[in-house]
Amino acid sequence: MTKTDECLAKLSKLLSAGSIVHGDELDRVTSYWDSAPARAVAMVSPRSTEEVSEVLRICFEHGQQIVTQGGMTNCVKSADPLPEEIILSTEKLKRIEVIDTVGGTVTVEAGVVLQTLQEACLEKDMVFPLDLGARGSCTIGGNVATNAGGINVLRYGMMRNLVLGMEVVLADGTILSSMNQMLKNNTAYDLKQLFIGSEGTLGIVTRVVLRLFPKPLSCQTALLAMDTFNDVIDTLKKAQRELGGTLSAYEVMWGNYVRGVTGETGHAAPMSRDFPFYVLIEAEGSDPTSDDERFQRLLESIYESSVIVDAVVPKSETERLSLWKIREDFECIxxxxxxxxxxxxxxxxxxxxxxxxxxxxxxxxxxxxxxxxxxxxxxxxxxxxxxxxxxxxxxxxxxxxxxxxxxxxxxxxxxxxxxxGIGMEKKSWLSESRSEAEINVMRAMKKALDPTNLLNPGRVF
Ligand SMILES: Cc1cc2nc3c(=O)[nH]c(=O)nc-3n(C[C@H](O)[C@H](O)[C@H](O)COP(=O)(O)OP(=O)(O)OC[C@H]3O[C@@H](n4cnc5c(N)ncnc54)[C@H](O)[C@@H]3O)c2cc1C
The missing domain is CATH 3.30.70.2740 (Alpha-Beta Plaits)
Structure with missing residues (x-):
């Protein structure tokens, strides 16, 4: 019996039927960007932190390499398996445990899909503000591991700013639980920060505590057309100054992008497709009347100063969503x-x-x-x-x-x-953005936490 067979036999004994698959059963494992079926030793889908820990302990004993998969929407080939790896999927870590509307936190398992979490929070009049085009497929664990950004970063920051506590399993199966719920906690090193943005190379995130905010009561949106990039910058500055902190999205599309995704094979164009720049601007606030007036005043003043050459203001939620589709649904290109x-x-x-x-x-x-x-x-x-x-x-x-x-x-x-992130796709370029000293410290961290290089090997470095 090879080491891999022994490892598989132990994993099969540990996990219930349906939580370990191999061979042709892996055909369903594809990524958002590539429909080719995965080839790997097997895929395991543990149901709890403890099961993840047991899986990792067995793999550690047998020197078995693992790649962690969430929603497989990453853009840098960081979760694509190699044939000799076992895939650890978080698809069964799906519980939203507690939404604390007083403390403004939610405790959630890593496999919960972002949109599912957003909707559950909205039902309690709270908002989890991370938002990105892959919301219907990407998972909270993947968002943490990639330090995801998206469309609301200018107001709420990236995933790093939204994580308060974390439970993570290390390569040898150790459970590191730091499920802090407070904004302030300076008890020495903030260990969760190590794992945020580490692309699954330092540990497997199983649960997190995230920050929530009160649900906004108003939303103002417009699609603006402009002639120059300076106009795009000036309007951003003006909006940041004059919208009283309610600006939540400022998405810029160069003319070539809008021409690509609209027209015969794409979305209906809401205005001429010939402008050099388009900006999708959105504000969210808590006082519908004064928020609407302030937004209107902003649009009028930039229109009067000839900075915007055309504008569309949606009159319904359906119209608002169709403007966002132009920004987010680029399937046709x-x-x-x-x-x-x-x-x-x-x-x-x-x-x-x-x-x-x-x-x-x-x-x-x-x-x-x-x-x-x-x-x-x-x-x-x-x-x-x-x-x-x-x-x-x-x-x-x-x-x-x-x-x-x-x-x-x-x-x-x-x-x-x-x-x-870096994944496999950008690793040969890492030194363009990070110094040798920085990369050496990163390697030392990897060695300390995963000495035998079992977690997502070959990603990042
Ligand atoms: C249409 C579209 C729009 C997008 N827009 C944005 C955007 O605006 N902003 C943005 O930041 N990204 C964007 N992305 C990229 C992608 O959605 C994010 O990187 C997302 O955070 C990945 O989550 P996932 O669950 O799909 O992770 P996966 O793709 O499955 O994995 C990503 C990485 O995280 C690791 N990982 C996954 N789960 C865990 C875990 N529980 N513990 C440890 N490691 C783990 C994987 O091993 C891998 O290294 C977009 C992608 C698409 C397809």
Whole structure:
């Protein structure tokens, strides 16, 4: 019997039927971005922290490598299994344990889908403010492990700002439980921070305590068209100043993105598709009358100063959602392959120049290249969808495309990953954004917590 067989036999004894699958049964395990079925030793789906701990203890004894999977929506190939790995899925860690409306916290298991949690909180007149396009599939554990960002970061911060407590299982099966519920707790090192954004390489998150906020009572939304990126920045500053802290989203779409996702094969265009920039702006407050008036005043003043050249204000929730679909549903530009998705951050003042340099660099290399640009720019974050259209004979396409995107970032003090992490896809570029000293400390942390490299090996480093 090989070590792997022994490990599998012990896991089968531990877990109930249906909590361990292998062979063709793994065909259902695919990622959001790739429908190819997973190939791995097996997939286990423990039902509690204790079961995760037992699974890890057995794997530790047998030197068995593991990859953790949540909703499989990550964009950097960090949860795609390798054939020699066991997949640990959090799909059965699904309990929302307690919603504390007084303390403003929720205690939740790692496999709960983000949208499920958002809806459960809304029923109690509370809001869990992390929000992103993958809300219907991504899990809280995945959000923690990637330090997810999304559309409300400018008001509520990233996942790191929303986690109060955490339970995590280490590579040898040790349960590290720090289920703190308070905003203030300075009892030495804040261990949970190690695991937030660690992409499953340091431990498996099983439960968390998250911050909640009172449900907003008003929402104002508009889609604005503008001619220049300076207008986009000026309007952001004005909105931050004049909306009295209610600005919750400021999503910028370059004209090429809106033209790509609207029209015959996409969404209905709510205004001309020919403008250089579109901004989806949203504010949420607690006083519907004065919030509406303040938002209206903002729109009028920027319209009068000719900064916005056109605007659409939705008259119903259905119209509001159809504007958000333009921002979030980009399905129609994903075909044909190959296309590459990028997520970078850099100071907002450098963005316009950087985007122009990237566009020039791409068309110099591949004249028929399509590049769609959008971003949560208030937090310095932009995304590119790039289809080089280079012909089938071209090799190293992805690496060459990476080169165009990343080569200039350093000079702008930018980052090769704003919110998607490193995974397997960006690891060869990590040193562009992190110094040797930083990477050495990261490696030392990995060695201390996972000395035999069992958790998500080959991701990040
Ligand atoms: C349409 C779309 C829009 C998106 N928009 C955004 C956005 O605006 N902002 C943003 O930040 N991201 C965005 N993403 C990326 C993705 O949704 C996030 O990275 C998300 O947090 C991943 O969660 P997941 O459950 O799918 O994790 P997975 O993809 O399953 O895993 C991601 C990583 O976390 C690890 N992991 C998962 N669960 C655990 C756990 N319990 N313990 C330890 N490690 C774990 C995995 O091993 C892997 O390394 C988007 C993706 C899509 C498809």
């Amino acid at each position: 994903l075909e044909p392959e190959p296309f590459f998705l990028y997520d970078v951050s850099l100071p907002i003042v450098a963005m316009d120049e950087y985007v122009s340099r990237v566009e020039t660099g791409l068309t110099e290399k591949w004249p028929a290249c399509e590049a769609y640009v959008l971003g949560h720019i208030a937090d310095g974050n932009i995304h590119f969808f790039i289809r080089p259209n280079a012909g089938t004979e071209v090799t190293h396409l992805h690496e060459d495309c990476d080169g165009v995107l990343y080569q200039d970032l350093k000079q702008y003090h930018g980052s090769i990953s704003a919110e998607h």
